[in-house]
Amino acid sequence: MNNIQKPHILVCNDDGIEGEGLHVLAAAMKKIGKVTVVAPAEPHSGMSHAMTLGVPLRIRKYSRNNRFFGYTVSGTPVDCIKVALSHILPEKPDLIVSGINYGSNTATNILYSGTVAAALEGALQGITSLAFSLTTYEHADFSFAGKFARKLAKKVLAEGLPPDTILSVNIPNVPESAIAGVVITEQGRSRWEENAIERNDMYGNPYYWLNGTLMLLDNELHKDEFAVRKNYVSVTPLSCDLTNHGYIGTLKTWNL
Amino acid sequence: MNNIQKPHILVCNDDGIEGEGLHVLAAAMKKIGKVTVVAPAEPHSGMSHAMTLGVPLRIRKYSRNNRFFGYTVSGTPVDCIKVALSHILPEKPDLIVSGINYGSNTATNILYSGTVAAALEGALQGITSLAFSLTTYEHADFSFAGKFARKLAKKVLAEGLPPDTILSVNIPNVPESAIAGVVITEQGRSRWEENAIERNDMYGNPYYWLNGTLMLLDNELHKDEFAVRKNYVSVTPLSCDLTNHGYIGTLKTWNL
Numbered sequence: 078m079n080n081i082q083k084p085h086i087l088v089c090n091d092d093g094i095e096g097e098g099l100h101v102l103a104a105a106m107k108k109i110g111k112v113t114v115v116a117p118a119e120p121h122s123g124m125s126h127a128m129t130l131g132v133p134l135r136i137r138k139y140s141r142n143n144r145f146f147g148y149t150v151s152g153t154p155v156d157c158i159k160v161a162l163s164h165i166l167p168e169k170p171d172l173i174v175s176g177i178n179y180g181s182n183t184a185t186n187i188l189y190s191g192t193v194a195a196a197l198e199g200a201l202q203g204i205t206s207l208a209f210s211l212t213t214y215e216h217a218d219f220s221f222a223g224k225f226a227r228k229l230a231k232k233v234l235a236e237g238l239p240p241d242t243i244l245s246v247n248i249p250n251v252p253e254s255a256i257a258g259v260v261i262t263e264q265g266r267s268r269w270e271e272n273a274i275e276r277n278d279m280y281g282n283p284y285y286w287l288n289g290t291l292m293l294l295d296n297e298l299h300k301d302e303f304a305v306r307k308n309y310v311s312v313t314p315l316s317c318d319l320t321n322h323g324y325i326g327t328l329k330t331w332n333l
Numbered sequence: 334m335n336n337i338q339k340p341h342i343l344v345c346n347d348d349g350i351e352g353e354g355l356h357v358l359a360a361a362m363k364k365i366g367k368v369t370v371v372a373p374a375e376p377h378s379g380m381s382h383a384m385t386l387g388v389p390l391r392i393r394k395y396s397r398n399n400r401f402f403g404y405t406v407s408g409t410p411v412d413c414i415k416v417a418l419s420h421i422l423p424e425k426p427d428l429i430v431s432g433i434n435y436g437s438n439t440a441t442n443i444l445y446s447g448t449v450a451a452a453l454e455g456a457l458q459g460i461t462s463l464a465f466s467l468t469t470y471e472h473a474d475f476s477f478a479g480k481f482a483r484k485l486a487k488k489v490l491a492e493g494l495p496p497d498t499i500l501s502v503n504i505p506n507v508p509e510s511a512i513a514g515v516v517i518t519e520q521g522r523s524r525w526e527e528n529a530i531e532r533n534d535m536y537g538n539p540y541y542w543l544n545g546t547l548m549l550l551d552n553e554l555h556k557d558e559f560a561v562r563k564n565y566v567s568v569t570p571l572s573c574d575l576t577n578h579g580y581i582g583t584l585k586t587w588n589l
Binding site: 128155163201310319 | 376378379380381382383384385386387389390391392409411412415416418419420441443444445450453457484485488492494495497498500515517519520522524527529531532538539540541542543566568569570571572573574575576577578580581584585587589
């Protein structure tokens with residue numbers, strides 16, 4: 078396979094250009110294609126599908142160990158995809174991969190995730206896109222996740238995906254030998270129990286800091302959060318279409 | 334109906350506490366219930382489901398014409414809902430209404446919308462929630478929108494909505510006499526043609542400013558963007574579940 082025939086893969090994340098998972102993912106993709114990295118200059122967890130409208134964006138080249146690694150954009154993960162496609166890449170990429178995120182993006186977290194949003198933005202722009210997340214914030218072992226990302230990327234490059242649909246992959250943070258298998262899942266209904274912290278600053282004025290715990294409300298292996306807790310790799314097809322199609326018939330009877 | 338029996342309605346938006354559509358919506362809701370307004374201190378268009386994790390949030394009281402109007406939160410629309418439910422409201426509200434937004438939230442825009450996200454966050458927290466948007470950025474005439482919001486709020490307070498589902502309403506910016514009717518719609522496939530502006534700053538360094546035009550790619554009255562362009566009020570049921578359920582069977586045959 079010569080260079081011309083290699084697929085061009087855009088790699089992004091929401092943890093920012095220094096995120097270890099981004100470097101693992103880029104290395105994995107370099108084994109199967111030509112890679113361009115475009116990532117936020119700073120971490121942007123919890124930014125969902127936010128884009129930057131009020132201020133301009135900057136693109137900068139980023140090197141590590143004196144070698145060019147990729148580009149930073151001074152905005153959100155979705156900004157990165159938009160700017161990469163309009164101003165950095167000379168051609169439409171064959172694949173966009175986002176991650177590997179620190180922390181699972183299952184259930185309710187899908188709505189908050191910048192990692193997932195970057196892939197959804199790719200799908201909106203007609204590009205096959207994948208999101209990868211590891212189920213931990215610390216002591217991350219990305220080795221199996223990188224291998225699985227490469228395998229899945231090769232598969233979707235061959236098979237394609239339906240319009241406006243991505244695959245979001247959540248990978249347990251365990252050694253490969255402890256992985257129970259791979260399951261195709263649905264978005265679960267597990268959600269955050271809010272626990273915002275209220276404190277006073279040095280002037281005696283209160284402030285609030287969002288915090289919480291993802292409560293397991295699923296108990297079936299075909300639900301994403303339950304699957305990863307049982308050490309399965311969870312692969313969920315997500316769509317950009319939020320319509321609750323099943324409720325349209327009822328609404329029509331309201332005669333608004 | 335005495336005060337005790339009145340439904341408690343939380344009003345939010347993404348254009349910020351000074352947004353005219355917020356004041357119209359609050360006034361409309363005051364005719365049917367007890368209202369608490371909690372809105373971003375600053376405009377937060379395009380913020381989607383972003384939440385603020387890296388810095389603390391402040392809650393402030395906001396008055397207009399020397400009368401208390403509501404609370405501001407120094408964050409995103411989703412932050413407002415979270416903080417309102419955890420720290421401002423003494424009870425769970427009966428209804429959350431978000432808007433009235435300047436600019437339609439149809440088709441692809443649904444993913445970027447802070448107005449829609451605030452309502453989705455309400456649904457995630459088990460509260461009946463509605464989002465309202467007017468199809469203009471200028472010369473806004475909110476009078477019919479306010480009336481329709483009141484009518485729909487009364488209806489959903491009586492009927493309820495399915496779990497994790499909101500209604501997103503887009504209202505043409507025309508006089509009531511020009512409204513063609515109300516249609517129940519699906520999220521359309523119209524999307525942005527990206528047109529980021531590239532300029533040099535005073536030091537000769539380039540910057541990029543996201544910009545674009547929503548291209549009409551729908552041509553059926555049951556698609557949101559097409560409906561509003563034909564002067565229909567568009568009511569779309571949106572779900573917090575992004576799973577592409579129809580693709581799960583195919584994925585299982587991949588034998589990952």
